Amino acid sequence: MTSTDHDAGLDDAGLDVDAAAEPLRRALARHLADHGLLADSRWRRAVETVPRHRFVPGFYASTGRRDEQGLPVWEPVTEQIDRERWLASAYTDTTLITQFDAEEPDWDDPAPRAGGGPTSSSTLPSLVLRMWLDADLEEGHKVLEIGTGTGYSTALACERLGDYGEITSIEVDDRRLHQAANALYGIGYAVNLAVADGLYGYWPHAPYDRIVAACSLRAVPVSWLAQTRPGGKILATLSGWVYGSARVLLTTAVDGTAEGPLLPGTISFMAARAQERPAPGNPADWDALTRSAPGRPARYAPGRLDEATDEAFFGRFLAQLAAPNTQQLTSPDGDTMHLIDITTGSAATLTSGGDGYTVRQAGPLRLWDAVETAWDTWDRAGRPGPETFRMHVQPGRQSITHVGSNDLDFLLPVTEPAPTRTSYH
Known part of the structure; x- marks a missing residue:
């Protein structure tokens, strides 16, 4: 699993880039060490060794401008366009967007683009490291990584485990995996790669000691439990x-x-990708559902969902647990916010006026009532942080509960069938 000579087979220009990258890698390692992420010398060596620029032939950077339709404009950055900017960015602790709307760019001739949803990126190194540190990788572990992406995080894990572990990494996007494979194998990392939907795990190399997901999920796939050794994480x-x-x-x-x-x-x-937010439809149609519904003063302004603090970030998660199939739509002027549930046809509309907001709700579920109840209970408990909650997973049921309180219990949306038991356990 260890790497070979990183410069093997490169031309003179490539050698110059790799040489220029070495001090940038050391500087990145110092930055991460200053933030307490490299106490383990094996991880520090990995950061100082893995050439992130090999995994990011190009990325999109925000221009800060919008086009005539109001969409944000993104510009490509590659070695050919601006080598200094491209290389420096590769060794900053930032996320580099490499794909929009599942459309793989031609990095030999990339074009600017407007709008779109990011669907792949090279995640900021501090987050990648925190992910691996939390997973507590050790020599001898068999690891399944869900979401290869560019392959940079995979390379860090390979470098950390060396020849004393086995890593399998799967990616649903075949073009993404092809590029990652070229980088990983080109550097010399012996890793198992496959195009596969991570929601099903990957049976051929199971059982695993660790399963680590580089994507977000609405609930934990039960198949992952079946593919993890007892006591695995x-x-x-x-x-x-x-x-x-x-x-x-x-x-x-x-x-x-x-x-x-x-x-x-x-x-x-x-x-x-299979769990991405479905298209919500026309906001005016949802507004029409609630227009004739009786209104009441809202106890919380909808802006609480968007507050930029760590505490509010977790409060948003609790609101989502309280109304798990809900989407948020906000008017361009910010004066109206809709919560909609396309699975039940429920909707809540909050409009500003006077001293606060009025909420009108329609459908079988009272979405804003559920959010307010969760926040009421959380506030009364002193807004406890995520570390005071535990998750319990079993076939057909997944829950998140607050330790010491039965008033902050939530069920997650579980729709998949339980897998057939295997002999791994």
Whole structure:
């Protein structure tokens, strides 16, 4: 699994780039060490060794401008366009967007683009490291990584484990995996790669000691439990259609269940593609559902969903748990916010006026009532952080509960069937 000479087979220009990257890697390692992420010398060596620029032939940077339709304009950055900017960016602790709308760019001749949803990126190194550190990789582990992406995080894990572990990494996008494979194998990392939907795990190399997801999920696939050894760990990011996120570290049991704490911090990943938010339709149609419904004063302004604090970030996740199939639509002027549930036809509309907001609700579920109840209970409890919650997973049922309180219990949306038991346990 160890790498070979990183410069092998490169031309003179490539050698110059690799030489210029060495001090940038050391500087990145110092930055991460200053933030307490490289206490383990084996991880520091990995950061100082893995050439991130080999995994990012290009990325899109925001121009800060919008086109005539109001869409944000993105410009490509490659070695050919601006070598200094491209190389420096590769060794900053930032996420580099490499794909929009599942459309793979031609990095030999990339074009600017407007709008779109990011569907692949090279995640900021500090987040990648925190992910691997939380998973507690050790020599001898068999690891399944869900979401290869560019392959940079895979390379770090390969470098850390060396010849004393086995890593399998799967990616649903065949073009993404092809590029990652070229980089990983070109450098010399012996890793198992496959095009596969991570929601089903990857049976051929199971059972695993660790399953680590580099994408967010609405619920933990039960197949992952069946593919993890008893006592093994699953690290996943939970999210949904309101884009609230929390991480969980589960430990599997012999009976096919798993349990573990939510982890602190405000980490988020792109959604697993099969679980991305469905198109919501025309906001005016949802507005029409609630227009004739009776209104009442809202106890909270909708802006609480968008506050930029760690505490509010977790509050958004709790709101999402309270109304798990909900999406948020906000008017361009910010005066009207809709919560909609396309699975039940429920909707809540909040409009500003006077001293606060009025909420009108329609359909079988009272979405804003559910959010307010969750926030009321959370506020009364002193707004406890994610580390005071635990997740319990069993076939057909997944829940998140607050330790010491029965008033903050939530069920996650589970729709997949339980897999057939295997002999791994």
